[in-house]
Amino acid sequence: MLPRVLALGNDPWDPTNRFVTSWLISPYVLAAVRALFSLYAFLTLLFNIGYQCARPDIGGCEASRASFSYFTVLTYWGLAFYLAFAAVHTFTYARYGAPLLARWPRSLQALHALFYSSVTSYPFLVTIVYWGVIYSYGSAWFPTIYGGWSNISQHALNSFFALFEIFIPRTEPQPWIHVLWLIVMLALYLALAYLTHATKGFYTYSFLDPGKQGSLVAAYVFGIAVAAVLIFGIVKFLIWGRRYVTEEKMGKKGKFMFRSEAEGVEMVGPEAFAGK
Template identity: 45%
Template sequence: TSESQGTKQHVSTLSLTTLFRVYQTTDDKHHFETSWILPPVILASLRGLISLYIFTSIFIFWGWYGTHDNLSSIGRSFSYFTWLSYWGIGFYMLFAAIHTACYARTGRSALFDRWPRAFRVLHSLLYVTVTTYPFLVKAVFWAVIFTPPWPTKTFNGWQNVSQHGLNSVYVLLEIILPATAPHPFIAIPFLLFILLLYHCIAYITHETEGWYRYSFLDAGSHGQKSKLVVAYCFGILAAVLVFFVISCALVQLRCRLTHGRNMRARRDPLRAHDAFIGFVGRDEQSNEMKTVSGLEAAMGRFSSSGGNCLVR
């Protein structure tokens, strides 16, 4: 019996929910729904506005394609990693805004508490992707794909800024402002697997439509560029690992500077508890400062008396 219990405990420690740091049935930390500096209502509004801008810009892009004899580009957009990443940011901001708004209204994780813990795992993985992939998109576009000069058409310039410039701004806001915990390293295999899936999509698109979405994936008609393609793939693999580490380090730095503080909703039952702990901490710190000041004064008198403790 003890062996079976030990085996069950060992298996539970290796579950995805544990590896993604989703331990409890209910979410009382509210990392994804709170900020260390913004109230939940403002955080939800900011995320909602970013999501609204992303989806609005996407439909404007599609409208432009449809009215300028480029209707096929709408379907082809789903074969670009840039577009898929842009969609991912939009959906994450939408989901995060809904979760944060529900928390601001009820004081608890209304949706996370009802759903299985697997949904929190998926939300955590989605957060890792939207704080890692946009950096990769930005680096590959400006270092490999973009060729000067800057587009003369205002529409093309706006699209480039939205998808290859503002995307990293959204990522930095999502890294700096919320009270999210550092990335779990178990997310790395999933990041690489998603890139592998996209690699398959790129070559399926080539087989069905006869052209590559990104020229650096073209190995040539007889494979003469295969070594170059392999080098590009390993370079992208290394880049995504580097950006994952950078993103994780920035989150850890923010957690260290803010001491894990978060602004809870008014109806959160733990808000009063956090306020009490903060008050006690400040009171203890004040007492420690008074004690240190008293010791410094005593040492000063001791030194001025020449070390004679009997001198008054």
């Protein structure tokens, strides 16, 4: 029962290197793009910390410390780290013919797959909640260039990075058991939000404040949980559709790195695997 709940499985792990290859671009290019996206995300997060610390009028370093209680910021850190690890795995596959991921314990491989599910689901949830619930329409655009750039980076580009991971790599639809863990992580964040209020005296999001929202808080929490399940299902369908169109209809099985034992050189090409 435990292996099933953790989605460990007993079959060979990613036998055709779907997590580190693409149907469209070479492994080296895929690694470079992932590294570039990761660098941008990390620079955004670090610049935000530095900018806030340098501006006591907007909260100073206390605001930076408080930012780690926000779901937006936590998921953006997660996206940055996933892209960084994915870039390393992809580069090691391109350079040596086998990704670092292939040498990890099976438990860490399963967690990497769950990590993928989170970074292709949570960004859309953040974007929808921010622009649909939090952002105040009818008022002026962000008063500063920094405010506009920071919010676009964390509430719009996050979904762009997620779309890249959905449509460009050769990943397969993730197992439904991942929905359970995505909901568990949302519940843990909810606990963190109320712990933050108990220890720091503020609500990270106004829709979690029962003093302002009353019984609507439960509706917001339930609605976000339902949205997370729906988003996962849509992402699962999109990945299935991408694989069907690119592999079955277009015949683009993937671009792989392989080492020729006869010549001792590395080559790249759209070779098709007979299996998955």
